[in-house]
Amino acid sequence: MNKLKAMAIFVKIVDVGSLNGAADKLSMSQSSVVRALAALENELGVQLLYRTTRRLTLTEEGRDYCQRCRQILLEVEDAENALTQRQITPSGKIRITAPITFGRLHLAPIVNEFLTTFPDTDVELLLLDRIVDLIEEGMDIALRIGPLPDSTLVAKLIGNVHYKVCASPDYLQKAGIPNTPTALRTHQCIRLTALKSHAEWTFKETGKIHKIGISGRFKTNHIETALDACIQGLGFCQFLSYQVGQKIAEGKLVPVLEAFQPNPVPVNLVYSHSRLLSSRSRHFIEWATPRLKARLRLSDSEFI
Structure with a gap:
């Protein structure tokens, strides 16, 4: 069994939420995906997913293993990128979450510009007025407004609002x-x-x-x-x-x-300590930070 390939198949199953959907995304037959998952579970000696006719649910062991698989696969991808210089031109999917109004007014235009500038990237932008668990919901980056009590997050300050x-x-x-x-x-x-x-x-x-x-x-x-x-x-x-x-x-x-006016409220781009940041996500943070800072400075000069 190719362990890295099996891990990639397992992560894709989790991300897509179905065996058939993962097979379509990976251009594989469903039977091949099922065999790869079964072989991985047999190798590990644990069940990774509860499977019913309607849905797939991670077991506790599966949730922990999926997180580690993501880290390993990203490390492999970064190592390959470092050799091929692909980090100069990012590619692949980035999942980002932000509050609804801020995301619509400020982050979405920057995401649109990023997609236009880097045509090999895909971005899923989830706008919600609640705190999203980055690991549980499979997000790469979050924009957070307010203090960050969660010590598991790495933060890059982009400005303040009032x-x-x-x-x-x-x-x-x-x-x-x-x-x-x-x-x-x-x-x-x-x-x-x-x-x-x-x-x-x-x-x-x-x-x-x-x-x-x-x-x-x-x-x-x-x-x-x-x-x-x-x-x-x-x-x-x-x-x-x-x-x-x-x-x-x-x-x-x-x-x-x-x-x-009370003290200003910090605005940060964050990602989790426990989830390795991919080169494309790192590229987005470095690319978006000065643009977000400029938008917040403009907002301050006009309205505050």
Whole structure:
């Protein structure tokens, strides 16, 4: 048995989620894929996948072995790339995840440019407003906004964004402009329930961070919906600068309490310590970093 080939087949089965799909991707017969998987399990003496008529599920041993297979296969690929100079022109698939709004506004245009510049690459961009487990969900790179408590991640800082409390000009004309964060307690505030602290907003006053409890008639888990409600005059809402910058520039929203902004929020490209970074993923990070930094600097100069 060719162990490296069997490992590659196993990883492809996991990535695609089916034996037939893996066979199609590898231009092999399904019977050959089944035999390779069976031979690998027999060699290892463990079951790697639970197989039913409807789905494949990794066993605990299979999950650990798949992670190690990815590392080994990437090391082999990098070794070959180093010999053939292929790392100069990246090729292959990169899986990236990012928050929805930031990904759509800033990361997607850079991914599109990367694909145009390097036609041998494929990118899958997964936009979700939740923390994605890079290993569990098979992602190569994540863009994270906020502190990184997970010590298993390697991070490359690309910039910062800022909190902005905003309201529509109509709402401000009707209800007045608050002079201090505590004044928000008497105003209608739109709550973003996707945030753990949606009933409190953070501010910085005389060098100290403090939280203000807010309330209002409307709450939502969706950024765009909160933006629409804010523009329509339903009250104040606290956004991150990249989410609201264009609306401020267009005059649809007005920032308030600028003197009480809390500390900036870091934006990082990250990957896992426990998953070897491929040369194509490394190339993307190095290529995308200055472009993302430039977009964030432009956003700061225009809207902050």
